[in-house]
Amino acid sequence: MKFQFESIADFIAMNGHGPYVWASYAITFAVLIFLLISPLLQKKAFVKQQIKQQKLAQANNTASEATE
Amino acid sequence: MAWQWFHRLGSPRWFYEKTTPWLPWLATLSIALIVTAAVWGLAFAPADFKQGNSYRIIYIHVPAAFLALAGYYIMAISGAVGLIWKMKLPFMVMKAAAPIGALLTFVSLVTGSIWGKPTWGTWWEWDARITSMLILFFLYLGMIALQQAFTQRDTADKASAVLALVGMVNIPIIYKSVDWWNTLHQPATIKFTSKSSIDPSMLYPLLMMVIGFYLFYALILLLNTRVEILRRENRTQWVNDLISTTNKRA
Amino acid sequence: MRDSTPAVSLFGGFVASFRRDLLIAARHKAELTNPLVFFLIAVTLIPLGVSPEKTVLALLAPGIVWVMALLATLLSLDGLFRSDYDDGSLEQMLISPQSLYFTVMAKVLVHWLVSGLPVTLQAPLLALMLSLPVDGYLPLLASLALGTASMSLIGAVGAALTVSLRKGGLLLSLIVMPLYIPVLIFGASAVQTAVQGGAIGMQLAVLGAFLALAIVLAPIAALGALRISTNG
Numbered sequence: 001m002k003f004q005f006e007s008i009a010d011f012i013a014m015n016g017h018g019p020y021v022w023a024s025y026a027i028t029f030a031v032l033i034f035l036l037i038s039p040l041l042q043k044k045a046f047v048k049q050q051i052k053q054q055k056l057a058q059a060n061n062t063a064s065e066a067t068e
Numbered sequence: 069m070a071w072q073w074f075h076r077l078g079s080p081r082w083f084y085e086k087t088t089p090w091l092p093w094l095a096t097l098s099i100a101l102i103v104t105a106a107v108w109g110l111a112f113a114p115a116d117f118k119q120g121n122s123y124r125i126i127y128i129h130v131p132a133a134f135l136a137l138a139g140y141y142i143m144a145i146s147g148a149v150g151l152i153w154k155m156k157l158p159f160m161v162m163k164a165a166a167p168i169g170a171l172l173t174f175v176s177l178v179t180g181s182i183w184g185k186p187t188w189g190t191w192w193e194w195d196a197r198i199t200s201m202l203i204l205f206f207l208y209l210g211m212i213a214l215q216q217a218f219t220q221r222d223t224a225d226k227a228s229a230v231l232a233l234v235g236m237v238n239i240p241i242i243y244k245s246v247d248w249w250n251t252l253h254q255p256a257t258i259k260f261t262s263k264s265s266i267d268p269s270m271l272y273p274l275l276m277m278v279i280g281f282y283l284f285y286a287l288i289l290l291l292n293t294r295v296e297i298l299r300r301e302n303r304t305q306w307v308n309d310l311i312s313t314t315n316k317r318a
Numbered sequence: 319m320r321d322s323t324p325a326v327s328l329f330g331g332f333v334a335s336f337r338r339d340l341l342i343a344a345r346h347k348a349e350l351t352n353p354l355v356f357f358l359i360a361v362t363l364i365p366l367g368v369s370p371e372k373t374v375l376a377l378l379a380p381g382i383v384w385v386m387a388l389l390a391t392l393l394s395l396d397g398l399f400r401s402d403y404d405d406g407s408l409e410q411m412l413i414s415p416q417s418l419y420f421t422v423m424a425k426v427l428v429h430w431l432v433s434g435l436p437v438t439l440q441a442p443l444l445a446l447m448l449s450l451p452v453d454g455y456l457p458l459l460a461s462l463a464l465g466t467a468s469m470s471l472i473g474a475v476g477a478a479l480t481v482s483l484r485k486g487g488l489l490l491s492l493i494v495m496p497l498y499i500p501v502l503i504f505g506a507s508a509v510q511t512a513v514q515g516g517a518i519g520m521q522l523a524v525l526g527a528f529l530a531l532a533i534v535l536a537p538i539a540a541l542g543a544l545r546i547s548t549n550g
Binding site (some may be wrong): 001002003004006011014015016018019020021023024025027028031032034035036038039042043044046047048051054 | 072087102106110111112114115120121122123124125128132152168171172174175178179182183185191234287288291294295298299302307309311312314315
């Protein structure tokens with residue numbers, strides 16, 4: 001297999017088709033990265049929220065125990 | 069033995085715990101394949117005789133289009149399984165699949181449009197493939213909109229499943245109709261991939277990318293389904309335990 | 319399966335439902351004219367927005383009339399199950415012992431009679447205003463007759479899915495329109511081909527096939543959707 005271009009500059013220019021090819025690849029990879037990161041961030045946010053709720057529930061429990 | 073496995077599938081918890089070790093493998097393999105195929109297609113595959121270097125967009129346009137269509141079937145079949153066997157998990161998969169599929173359809177449309185400019189001179193061409201992808205995009209948007217509209221999750225799940233099935237039945241009809249419509253107005257269509265005559269040196273990176281995309285899709289679908297599982301099961305003991313251990317580790 | 323002999327025969331149930339819905343439709347005569355007025359105004363927008371030139375209009379006429387007929391049918395769908403849902407008679411209908419396939423068919427048939435059919439009959443008049451060539455009129459009637467019937471059936475599924483939503487109308491349009499596209503393609507093509515002097519047997523056959531498929535599948539899907547909507 002041979003590198004199809006004369007130089008890296010050629011590679012980026014792609015005989016004039018550079019903007020089209022690179023724009024397409026950029027958009028595609030941006031979407032793929034977003035698809036990967038989105039659930040990871042969602043899980044982090046969920047865990048954060050659940051911890052808050054757990055703490056709140058614990059506080060309520062100790063408070064109600066104290067008043068008994 | 070098979071039935072036991074199938075019934076276990078009804079338990080979100082079992083699914084969550086079973087799939088945890090799969091994630092690193094899926095991630096490594098899919099990303100490796102995609103990156104390799106991209107480099108191969110961009111730099112090492114020969115340029116096309118007619119289209120020059122712009123044809124290299126095929127390496128992302130075609131896999132995205134495949135997954136967009138396959139994703140709809142995965143979504144619809146999950147919905148059907150949920151309706152027929154009244155299981156929670158398939159509905160979670162179905163719900164996760166909708167935005168993923170919509171985004172992949174969007175990628176397919178955008179890359180197709182960009183590819184059209186150097187090939188045909190216009191940013192948009194109403195050819196059969198792009199038009200069918202556009203309609204598929206509408207079907208996905210309808211699914212997402214319908215799911216958001218209901219306040220009760222149970223109703224949302226079942227109604228969306230019905231819609232997904234109706235869409236699934238219609239997709240071949242829509243594709244065939246658009247194909248026929250296109251022949252009326254454009255007798256000489258330049259096809260993006262005349263599959264019968266694609267050179268092997270161009271085909272191999274494409275196949276590698278398609279496989280990489282499928283694995284990546286599986287990864288994303290799993291990740292999103294798992295988040296949905298956590299959300300829906302947030303009142304259970306096992307989720308609370310999971311959160312405590314995650315918190316302690318952090 | 320319990321052996322329950324229904325109190326009403328299959329056809330009897332269909333007729334009873336049909337009669338009831340037709341009577342209700344007749345009592346709301348003002349609503350019958352809405353799709354027709356919409357159709358008229360919408361078609362009028364084209365010469366105003368595009369061009370009143372006869373050659374331009376004649377070129378666009380088959381597609382324009384078909385698209386506007388599609389939209390008119392679409393807009394009338396929201397009311398298909400809604401009034402029955404609102405007053406609770408839909409739930410009663412779902413637990414009745416009659417064969418519900420025929421009950422739903424009866425409702426859709428009445429809907430077509432008061433929206434799709436009048437739109438079909440009105441179409442030649444509007445085609446005249448758009449300078450449709452003479453050869454197109456009969457194909458217009460034939461294709462719209464078959465097409466609006468299919469669209470009523472397919473639309474019924476969407477109406478059933480969104481009947482429990484307060485602002486279901488726009489969502490209904492979004493989910494149903496992609497499903498209408500094959501009907502539109504072959505219907506408009508029938509008129510277009512006839513205008514250009516060709517034979518349209520194939521297009522009409524395909525439209526007939528769509529209708530047959532819709533008659534078999536749509537009421538079942540609509541029924542499932544109605545059960546889901548009323549249990550929510």
